[in-house]
Amino acid sequence: MRDSLYLAGQHLRHHLVTSAVLVASVTLISYLPVALQIIVTSAEQHFRARADSTPLVVGPRGSSLELVLGSVYFDKPYTDVLRLAELRRINDQKLGQAIPLHVRFRSRDCQIVGTNENYLKLRQLRLTQGTLWNMPGECVVGAAAADRLQLQVGDKIPVSTPSAFTLNNPPLRLRVVGVFAPTETPDDQVLFVNLETTWIIEGLGHGHAQDAQHGSPQARLHTDITPDNVDSLHFHGSRERFPLTAIIVIPPDAKAETLLLGQYLSPDKTTHIVRPRAVMDGLLAKVLMVRSYMVALIAVVSLVTLLTIALVLVLSIRLRKAEIVTMFKLGCSRFTIASVLGSEIAILLTISFASACLLSLMTHAYGPALVRWLILAS
Amino acid sequence: MIELNNLQFAYAAGGFQLRLEHLSIPSGQRLGWTGPSGSGKTTLLHLIAGILPPATGSIHTCGVELTTLREAARRDFRIANIGLIFQDFALLDYLSVLDNILLPYRINRSLRLDGSVRDRAGQLAENVGLGQLLSRRPAQLSQGERQRVAVCRALLPTPQLLLADEPTANLDPRNAARVLQALGEYAQQHAATMIVVTHDPNLLSDFDDTIDMATFCDPAPPELGEGGIHA
Incomplete structure (x- = not known):
């Protein structure tokens, strides 16, 4: 042999x-x-892992898959919106914790995700550098985004969408105040800001010299939100109607989940609720x-x-x-x-x-x- | 001593038939066989080597009656006792010179390949001028060198009988003489019998005896009949 x-x-x-x-x-x-x-x-x-950790998502009526891809995976900006009143309505019912999401804008190819600290707790995001945001105009960067864009605390990054805050001046610049540890999830690829920042980018809020009139030459001065000019920041319109792109809801039990699901059965509703797990299974x-x-x-x-x-x-x-x-x-x-x-x-x-x-x-x-x-x- | 008696052979496909009453070749004899193409030279070599079994008759080679042996026993006998040399050298192109010489020891378990065999292979190669070419492939050798490799392969198991089928047909006179000299020296040193088929009349003087195969067989008889040759 x-x-x-x-x-x-x-x-x-x-x-x-x-x-x-x-x-x-x-x-x-x-x-x-x-x-x-x-x-x-x-x-x-x-x-499945990402979908499993997101019990329910409420969003404007439309494609369930697009809602899940846009709000759970930050796959692409979600153009349709629902109103902040919906978040308050869910919270008032005490059927679960409601976490707002606003995902419509980008900065140098990174999605800007407007949310609050409850989202960070839900995803167990941990800082490796800096702090969380303290005021509008500050952002905390996902690990991969920080690596790709070479960002560190103190850097400034312009929003790709021109903002009404700067009144036709160069776009608003976000100041990096923190960097999250890698999670190997879509959270690594995005910039997190608070909701006020996204509404400023929407044009619903802006800042200018205290005594300047809208459209006057003095109103064009601010391209950055700083502790010095943050007091000039103000929003126009009813907050109840301010936009969100989705609301993640964490019901405490099956009964609350069922009740929540039942509330969105009516075809007349302009919003709908989805189970990301079921959507991803499909x-x-x-x-x-x-x-x-x-x-x-x-x-x-x-x-x-x-x-x-x-x-x-x-x-x-x-x-x-x-x-x-x-x-x-x-x-x-x-x-x-x-x-x-x-x-x-x-x-x-x-x-x-x-x-x-x-x-x-x-x-x-x-x-x-x-x-x-x-x-x-x- | 080789003795063939009442031998009859025909290929299954028909055509050529060989008939031989008696042929006796003494031990140690160097015999040259001549004859035209198709006269049965190669067939008779194959019968003596036990490669082909005869239809009838007996073949007594090196003290063994081949016709009584089963195929496996004939193979073992052949590889240990008969050195075969072919016109086209029949070397394996993917093996080195050394591995070609050692081939009989790799394809039959009755021969045991050890260090002494390797040494002997090296010595044989050295004797025929191939000492520096052991790691080369056949494609890297001249015709004469290839045939010398084939000679070494045939001689390595120290056979008692050498059967060479036109071993010089593809060689120039100098290489032909060198190959025959190597075979002759071996036969003399080991008292081995040597049968060489050749078409070259100039080489016949190197043999103890010659036989013209044209007298052995019927050119194309319809049936095996009476007659034959007594050598």
């Missing part, structure tokens, strides 16, 4: 390119279904269906590849007829000849499966991080 393995090894080494192509083919067709399973499962767990069911198609496709490709490899091996044996005849004439048995040829196939398969196992282990170890990176980077 050792001699058969030796001869097989010499033959494979002599035909290195052919052997490498065969190994790569078998490795890929073995590894791909496993990798797909690991990656999809990791993505599924990633999405989305993931479609992903799993796609995965099934992919697995079927890979199975067909694998079968064709295996048949091609078998054909290559058969043709290779035919090409080696003279060699086989020589070995037979010298005194080699058919069993030994078969053993040499079988050893070649065994070596190829062993290297291929070992490579596939190694790749699978690496995917298992680094796949979840890769998935998080891909999801968060997209």
Whole structure:
């Protein structure tokens, strides 16, 4: 057996390119279904974990999926709004803790998330630098955003949307007062501010010299909100009508949850309530269906590849007829000849499966991080 | 001593048939076989080597009656007692010179590959001028060097009988002489019998005796019949 393995090894080494192509083919067709399973499962767990930690979300009537993607994953700015009165109504009913979210604006490709400290508690966000905001115009940056934008405490970052606070002057600049520790969630990618800051960006509040009239030259002075000019800050209109993009609700028990869900059943309501877990289950069911198609496709490709490899091996044996005849004439048995040829196939398969196992282990170890990176980077 | 009696052989596909009443070759004889293509030279070598079994008759080689042996026993006998050399060298292109010489020891468990065998392989290669080429592949060798590798492979198990099928057909006269010299020296040192098929009349003087194979077999008889040759 050792001699058969030796001869097989010499033959494979002599035909290195052919052997490498065969190994790569078998490795890929073995590894791909496993990798797909690991990656999809990791993505599924990633999405489910975030949805599971967000019991209910109230938002303007429309697509449930868009509401969840916009308010739970900060996937994109949510354009429709509901009013602050809705938050107060939920709080007044004492059916759960209501956490406001305002996610409409960006600063250098980062979403600006307006919220309050209850959100930070819900997501267990921990500061690694600085403090939380003390006044409008201050922001706390997620870890990945701080890394990507090279931000640290004391830096200033302009809002991409021009603000009425500056009355057609250069856009409002947010001052970084803190940086959160990494959580490997969408929270790492965003800038957190208080709700007043988002309303200022909306144009509902602004500041100018105390004695200046709106539109006067003195009113154009402020591009930053500082302790010196914060007192000039004032809002116009009824706060009850100030916008939010979503409200996360944490009901204390199933009964409160049921009551809350019941309140939004009427088709006349301009708002609706969703369970992120249920929405993501629906989305993931479609992903799993796609995965099934992919697995079927890979199975067909694998079968064709295996048949091609078998054909290559058969043709290779035919090409080696003279060699086989020589070995037979010298005194080699058919069993030994078969053993040499079988050893070649065994070596190829062993290297291929070992490579596939190694790749699978690496995917298992680094796949979840890769998935998080891909999801968060997209 | 090689003795063949009442030998009859025909290929399953038909066509060529060989018929031989008696042939006796004394031990240690260096025999040259000549004859036109298709006269049965290679077939007879294969019968003597036990590669092909005859339809009838007996083949007594190196003290063993080959026709009584099963295929596995014939293989073991062949690899230990008969050195085969082919016209096309029949080297394995993916093995080095050394591994080609050692091949008989890797393909049959009746031969044991150890350090002394490796040393002997190296010495054989050295004797025929291949000492510096042991790690090369056959594709990197000249025709003459390849045939010398084939000779070393045949001689390594120290066979009692050498069967060479036109070993010089693809070689220039200088290399042909060198190959025959190596075979002849081995046969003389080990009192081995040597049968060399050749078309080259210039080489016949190197042998103790010659046989013209044209007298051995019927060109294309419809059936195996009476007659044959008594050598």
